[in-house]
Amino acid sequence: MNNNRIYLSLAHTGGEEQKYIQEAFDTNWVVPLGPNVDAFEKLLAQYLTDKGNKQVVALSSGTAAIHLALLQLGVKPGDEVICQSFTFAASANPIKYVGATPVFVDSERDTWNMSPSLLLEAIHDRIRKTGKKPKAIIPVHLYGMPARIDEIMRIANEEGIPVLEDAAEALGSSYKGQKCGTFGEFACLSFNGNKMITTSGGGALVCSTPEQVKKTKFYATQARDNAPHYQHSEIGYNYRMSNICAGIGRGQMVVLDEHVARRREIHKIYREQLAGLPGISLLENPSSDFASNHWLTCVLIEPEIAGYTREDLRLAMEAANIETRPLWKPMHMQPVYADAPFYGDGTSESLFEKGLCLPSSPVLSSEDIDRVIYVVYSNSKP
Numbered sequence: 001m002n003n004n005r006i007y008l009s010l011a012h013t014g015g016e017e018q019k020y021i022q023e024a025f026d027t028n029w030v031v032p033l034g035p036n037v038d039a040f041e042k043l044l045a046q047y048l049t050d051k052g053n054k055q056v057v058a059l060s061s062g063t064a065a066i067h068l069a070l071l072q073l074g075v076k077p078g079d080e081v082i083c084q085s086f087t088f089a090a091s092a093n094p095i096k097y098v099g100a101t102p103v104f105v106d107s108e109r110d111t112w113n114m115s116p117s118l119l120l121e122a123i124h125d126r127i128r129k130t131g132k133k134p135k136a137i138i139p140v141h142l143y144g145m146p147a148r149i150d151e152i153m154r155i156a157n158e159e160g161i162p163v164l165e166d167a168a169e170a171l172g173s174s175y176k177g178q179k180c181g182t183f184g185e186f187a188c189l190s191f192n193g194n195k196m197i198t199t200s201g202g203g204a205l206v207c208s209t210p211e212q213v214k215k216t217k218f219y220a221t222q223a224r225d226n227a228p229h230y231q232h233s234e235i236g237y238n239y240r241m242s243n244i245c246a247g248i249g250r251g252q253m254v255v256l257d258e259h260v261a262r263r264r265e266i267h268k269i270y271r272e273q274l275a276g277l278p279g280i281s282l283l284e285n286p287s288s289d290f291a292s293n294h295w296l297t298c299v300l301i302e303p304e305i306a307g308y309t310r311e312d313l314r315l316a317m318e319a320a321n322i323e324t325r326p327l328w329k330p331m332h333m334q335p336v337y338a339d340a341p342f343y344g345d346g347t348s349e350s351l352f353e354k355g356l357c358l359p360s361s362p363v364l365s366s367e368d369i370d371r372v373i374y375v376v377y378s379n380s381k382p
């Protein structure tokens, strides 16, 4: 076996990307916006749904998408926004950008995503304590696993609170046949280097109305009023995706289905190969309603049964030149969010303690996967 570095999640290009970048140069569209941006947005909207009820605005990052959604949901200083605690900081940080307070909600065991019952408890308790409804709910489809989104949507609709889905990791995942990113009032996608597709760096906001599309573009291009000179009545941002990056995105759309299929195949190989090893389990679709893209294959280690900890396994992987990563450290455990309210039952804390992400790039060879599995076996009790 070779000893080359195996990475957690690498971008993979399909070959068409160069064509669209070249086209941008040939037509002198080496500027923000242009035909690649329009085409990439259309392709994304068509990919997400054939109902025509969602439109997509390409932006500089998924974080920017969350920020612009919160602005449009009218979140202001003094407001509260409910956010899944078990996530990457980018889900929550934009709540602070708009001066509001995040209220973190724990995960449920099956999907590792927002617990509907804790969500309900959090909403009612916040109303009791502050006299106000939270302004928005941010569930996350973490690692590509769909959240229990129909229950979350039912609660949100009954309580009259809009949902902003964080689908940054979930392009290609679906719940009951409907693509993640099409349930909420808004949804964010991310195309940074380690995601399902990449534009070298970028994101998108999935919108539900033409007015939202217009407003998103307005805020993302410095909030310019309709005047021949530069005039501004609101604070704007420089958040639009460039025509070059969107060219990469257009090329990546050609291989998106292939990427989803390959990541699912990698998850299946790990599942089959690791089945029966004591004290190790994978994050798996809880039922046929869930169709994760398996962006990253994640395992949980029960140290009492396995005889080793998650950290033991991570270090053994590192010694074999294999990159793995502990699961996201929940936001309520982060020093920067120490003061934020939290509604939980210990689920995400335990996931963080026991969980590890395994290499899952579409570019992994079967020899690479064998090397990862070999390290797990070497760690396990005979």
Ligand SMILES: Cc1ncc(COP(=O)(O)O)c(C=O)c1O
Pocket: 060, 061, 062, 063, 064, 087, 088, 090, 091, 140, 142, 166, 168, 169, 189, 190, 191, 192, 202, 203
């Ligand atoms: C769950 C989650 N939300 C949001 C983001 C933010 O996306 P971006 O890096 O494009 O800003 C990411 C990825 O980085 C993510 O994993």
